[in-house]
Amino acid sequence: MFQLSDQPLDITALRRQMQHPQAGAFASFEGWVRNHNEGRAVFRLAYEAYAELGQKEGEAILEEARQRFDIIDAACVHRVGALEIGDSAVWVGVAAAHRDAAFAACRYIIDEVKARVPIWKNETYPEGDSGWINAEYRATED
Amino acid sequence: MSISLKLRYFAALRDQVGREEEILELPVNTPEELYAALQQRYGLTLEPASLRVAVNDCFVPMDSPLAQGDQVVFIPPVAGG
Numbered sequence: 001m002f003q004l005s006d007q008p009l010d011i012t013a014l015r016r017q018m019q020h021p022q023a024g025a026f027a028s029f030e031g032w033v034r035n036h037n038e039g040r041a042v043f044r045l046a047y048e049a050y051a052e053l054g055q056k057e058g059e060a061i062l063e064e065a066r067q068r069f070d071i072i073d074a075a076c077v078h079r080v081g082a083l084e085i086g087d088s089a090v091w092v093g094v095a096a097a098h099r100d101a102a103f104a105a106c107r108y109i110i111d112e113v114k115a116r117v118p119i120w121k122n123e124t125y126p127e128g129d130s131g132w133i134n135a136e137y138r139a140t141e142d
Numbered sequence: 143m144s145i146s147l148k149l150r151y152f153a154a155l156r157d158q159v160g161r162e163e164e165i166l167e168l169p170v171n172t173p174e175e176l177y178a179a180l181q182q183r184y185g186l187t188l189e190p191a192s193l194r195v196a197v198n199d200c201f202v203p204m205d206s207p208l209a210q211g212d213q214v215v216f217i218p219p220v221a222g223g
Contacts, residue, residue: 114223
C-alpha cells in the first residue's frame, strides 16, 4: 500500500495493518521534519507531489521490494501539504518472517522513494524566504 | 509542424513559469526540444540534465517522440522523505 496523504500520519493504525500471523519481524522508518537543513534554520516546510505519477512510482517500489526480499507485507505513506517541525513526513513499514529481510526491504523502500517518487520539499526559513530543496540549493541528493 | 501539448508544472518549475498548467502549440518533436523552447520562453534555470520527464503520467527518455495532445511534465530533482 503506497499513499500520498494530506492528513497527519496515524502510525499506530499503519503499524496495525502490518500485523500478520506469519510475521516474526517488523521494521519501520519514519522521516521527521527537522529544524535545520544545509546549515540554515528551518521554520516549516511543505511537500508537493505529482500525485498520478507518484502513486504509480510508489507502488512500483513496493512491488520491487516484495520481489527482492523475503517479506510478507510492505507499506509507505508520504505526507503532502504544509508540515511543522517534528511532524512525520514519511512512514515505511515492512513485515517479514525474519528481521534481515525486514530491515533490508525497509531501507530499500525509503532510499528508492527519496530518489524516484516525484515529491518536492519547499522549506520556509525564519527570515521569511523559502526554497525548493535540490532544485535551487544543490544538484546532488543527500 | 506544431503540435498541441498539455504542460503541467511542479515545484521550482511552477514558480518560474508562474502557472500550474497550460496548453501550448509548438514545433517540437521530443521533450528535449520542448524543454529548450520553454527555457527560452520563460528563462528557466534548471539544467535539462537535472530533469526527468513524464509523458501521459509515465517516465520516458528525454528524446522520445511527442504526439499531438500529449501531457508533458518535467520533473525537477525530487526531494521526498
